[in-house]
Amino acid sequence: MANALYPKYKEALLNKVHDMDTDLIKASLVRKSGTDTGGTYTYSAAHTAKTDLGTTVSDSPTLTTPTIVDGVFDTADFVWTAVTAGNQVSIVALWNDSPTSPVADPLVVFYDTGMTGMPVTPNGGNINFTVHASGWFAL
Amino acid sequence: MNPNSQHQLWSRWTARVTPDPDRALPPYDVVKDNCARFYRKAFGAATELNLTGSNVPGACWTIDCRTEGHPAHDPDYVRFMVGNLRHFLESGFGPHAAVAFEVKFEAGDRQDGRPADQLIIGPEPVVLDNRLLRR
Numbered sequence: 001m002a003n004a005l006y007p008k009y010k011e012a013l014l015n016k017v018h019d020m021d022t023d024l025i026k027a028s029l030v031r032k033s034g035t036d037t038g039g040t041y042t043y044s045a046a047h048t049a050k051t052d053l054g055t056t057v058s059d060s061p062t063l064t065t066p067t068i069v070d071g072v073f074d075t076a077d078f079v080w081t082a083v084t085a086g087n088q089v090s091i092v093a094l095w096n097d098s099p100t101s102p103v104a105d106p107l108v109v110f111y112d113t114g115m116t117g118m119p120v121t122p123n124g125g126n127i128n129f130t131v132h133a134s135g136w137f138a139l
Numbered sequence: 140m141n142p143n144s145q146h147q148l149w150s151r152w153t154a155r156v157t158p159d160p161d162r163a164l165p166p167y168d169v170v171k172d173n174c175a176r177f178y179r180k181a182f183g184a185a186t187e188l189n190l191t192g193s194n195v196p197g198a199c200w201t202i203d204c205r206t207e208g209h210p211a212h213d214p215d216y217v218r219f220m221v222g223n224l225r226h227f228l229e230s231g232f233g234p235h236a237a238v239a240f241e242v243k244f245e246a247g248d249r250q251d252g253r254p255a256d257q258l259i260i261g262p263e264p265v266v267l268d269n270r271l272l273r274r
Contacts, residue, residue, distance in 0.1 A: 004265060005265055013270045048148040072264065077243075104230035107267060113262065115261060116140060116141075116258075116260030117141065117142045117143050117257065117258045117259040122201050122257070125253055125255050125257060128246065128257070128258050129258075129259045130261060131261045132260070132262060136264055138265070
């Protein structure tokens with residue numbers, strides 16, 4: 001599956017569920033079914049909430065300095081701190097920790113391709129994430 | 140490039156420069172050539188450099204360098220390199236240029252007993268098609 005905005009995110013965006021520059025946007029590392037040992041997640045366009053990801057490897061703190069200029073969503077770089085050592089990880093997913101309705105913690109976007117340094121095999125240390133110079137996604 | 144290979148040290152050196160208002164502003168291509176030459180000498184070949192800026196008065200220039208093999212976890216080394224870079228940038232942009240540095244250790248062993256830092260660089264953004272469907 002290529003990188004994609006979750007269709008249910010787009011639907012929720014049109015229903016005023018998300019306020020991308022004030023809500024608590026977070027990023028999770030997730031193991032991919034069939035690719036990462038122990039991975040259970042497979043992208044589905046029907047997925048709506050963070051619970052659909054199953055058990056995540058690590059969740060980031062709230063991403064800082066969110067901006068939404070000209071339809072482009074961007075944030076500052078961030079760190080997953082002391083990620084437990086284990087099998088490789090191939091997926092980064094963004095989700096919103098603010099909304100509680102129609103679902104809690106709605107998913108935003110899914111990435112599994114085009115990332116330098118991925119898949120990454122956590123070694124117990126920090127994993128630094130540098131956001132692309134052009135941001136996360138553009139509407 | 141795999142920033143998570145063993146024994147590699149990746150770091151990012153970002154300089155933001157507001158040129159000296161009393162100095163004639165250099166053309167973009169001149170700044171680019173000079174930065175490429177100096178940063179290659181300072182950091183070596185395994186270096187990626189991005190330059191943004193313009194010679195509009197008051198505009199800020201950003202010189203963003205990602206490089207491998209430099210101990211950016213060592214404060215003495217960082218002080219030494221930032222001193223060299225500052226000297227270079229003030230020579231080009233003028234002695235009253237405002238120069239701010241941010242140095243980030245991105246991946247590798249900090250030699251502090253903890254596991255090595257790892258790095259992921261985000262993908263090109265997902266972009267929705269701007270065209271509206273036509274019937």
